Amino acid sequence: MLLRKIINTGCLIMMLVFISCTSSSLREMPDSVTGYKPIYASSNEALKTVYTKTAQPTVKAGKIYVTGNLLFQVEQDSGIHVINIADRANPVKMGFIQSAMCREVAVKNGYVYTNNLADLVVVDISNINNVQIKSRIENVFPDLILQSPPALNNGQTTYFECPDPAKGVVIGWQQTTVNKPKCWK
Amino acid sequence: MKKFKHYFLYTCLIIVSFNCSKESASKQSAAVGGAGGSTARFTISGNYLYVVDHTGLKTFDISNPLAPLYKGKKELGLNIETIFPYNDKLFIGSSTTMYIYSVTTPDNPTLVASAQYQIRMACDPVVANETVAYATLRASGPCGGGVSQLVVYNIQNPSTPVLANTISLNNPYGLGMKGNALYVCESDGGLKVFDITSQYNPEFKTTITGEQFLDVIPYGDVLIAQVQGGMALYDVATNPLAPTFIAKINN
Incomplete structure (x- = not known):
């Protein structure tokens, strides 16, 4: 396990080096x-919070997910736009889920699954005006x-x-x- | 010198993967509860969240969202980019290969088949159903071969995908299918619509312009498009082969 960790870290460092x-x-x-x-x-601790902000303009539009009448779009590196499309002709931005380094989103049963830094976080969105982190698995997406x-x-x-x-x-x-x-x- | 060559190739591969993931979008599924775009790295199938990073497939048991469990990683190879679920299968795109995994044992996905592309080092989201898989190969960019394609696989026998067709494209990104329509995003080249009534022989119908299309989710009556700067909605209830613009979401 430790060996695996060392190898993984080694790979990551190599990637960091060679990417760029x-x-x-x-x-x-x-x-x-x-x-x-x-x-x-x-x-990093200050970035490990996920919270609701008022609707934000879309700047770095990222990946999308839909469930029911709610549409989610990643704002690359900063969070997720939440949009109500019940009225197809008049989509309404409901709010913004702030999450540092956000890249990915999936949603099931009122929970958003996303990344916060390199961590997996599960976010309860039952109250979109006050979303809450319910669980976190650290450093699974370095x-x-x-x-x-x-x-x-x-x-x-x-x-x-x-x-x-x-x-x-x-x-x-x-x-x-x-x-x-x-x-x- | 040989060593340098090797390093250079590796760098190239990584840069390709970077460019792809940076510009592309999300996930798509028939799963109850939600759908994402074809370029997603996260997907939910049943009570499991599957995530592809650059080298493999990670499985999370999310039966209890308050206490998800990391079940482990399957190492696949370099430059893994996208994941798409269909029933008990996961279709995974890398820069060289389409992988099909079975999730009949959901906490331990098993490899069913892998199909190597003729074009190496492309960006390649995949969508599929029981019988056909479509992948776009974007070969433009720093390390691509220069020829982009839509590739069509017959997967009636999923353990042996058979290349059924290839169609030239310009600059493809994500794609999506609904009924007899296949939608292919070509960035500023628009959204290409193909009739797939004959599923292994997509027939080009029209190009929707006006946006830089990056990915799509066909979702009932509406086609949701990830576009440069936000999203756009198109009506596909009337005629899936002729999407009509409804609304744009940016500011």
Whole structure:
């Protein structure tokens, strides 16, 4: 079990390295270039809360799920829009379920199954104005939240400072000048 | 040098998987209680939540939502991207392969078959019923082969899927089926509608434009589309082969 854990961690680190960090010997890396550096969460604990917010505009539209007259759409990295489509011609946003690093959603019997950081969380939505985490299984989806920055321009190489897992969860990217970047995509 | 080549290929594979998962959408099912899009990584089948990460299939017993149980992971391979449930089967798409798993023993899914694509390294959601599986292979992007396709498998014998047809596409993402209609998202190329009355020979009918289509859930009278910037609803009650726009959900 421990061995498995070590192997898994090793794989993850390798993925982190190779996703983004191709050995500079394979590519001429610029000394200084417009790129991105990671923004790290100051505390993971603060991100481990899931709660209702008022309806939010859709910005980074993600995956969708439907049950009954409720439609769910992931807002990538931040949560889930809840929309009532009882009146097909006039869908109404009911609210927003805030969950850091949200990528996926499924719903059954009034419970939303989603990720909060790398954890599976089960969220009771019986009162949509005050959703509650009912259970959590920690760190079961480490590779679903791997991060790389948005592309700078279509087709152009994006250079960035490699994320350092030791510094915490990457919650965003800041466009900046990066010197001798080791990562690109 | 050989070593570098290997690393480079690996990097490429990962980048492909990244690009796919980043841009695509959700899950779809005939299961009572809900449905997702074809590009989902989460799906619920019975009292189980199945999740694909980049390398395998994870099973959770959710009989008691207050105390879900993690039952373990099946290692599948690299670049696993999507999962789609149909009855007692799970259809899993990777960048190279369609896997069919049986969940007759739901806490321990078993491999029924795997079918390797002729195009390697594509983004490939799958939808299926008892007799046919459709997958889109998007080969554009940094590591793709450049030719995108809709592939059709005869799965009347699910342990030996037989490639029945391939149809050229431009830039496919998610897909969905309802009755005799198959919907294929082609991003800014629109939503392509195929007549699948002859299920192994989809016949192109029309393209719906006006949105960048990423995934769809056919849901009774309505086709729910994940589009760039939000969602859009289309009426498919009147004629599934001619979806008509109802509403857009963004702000």
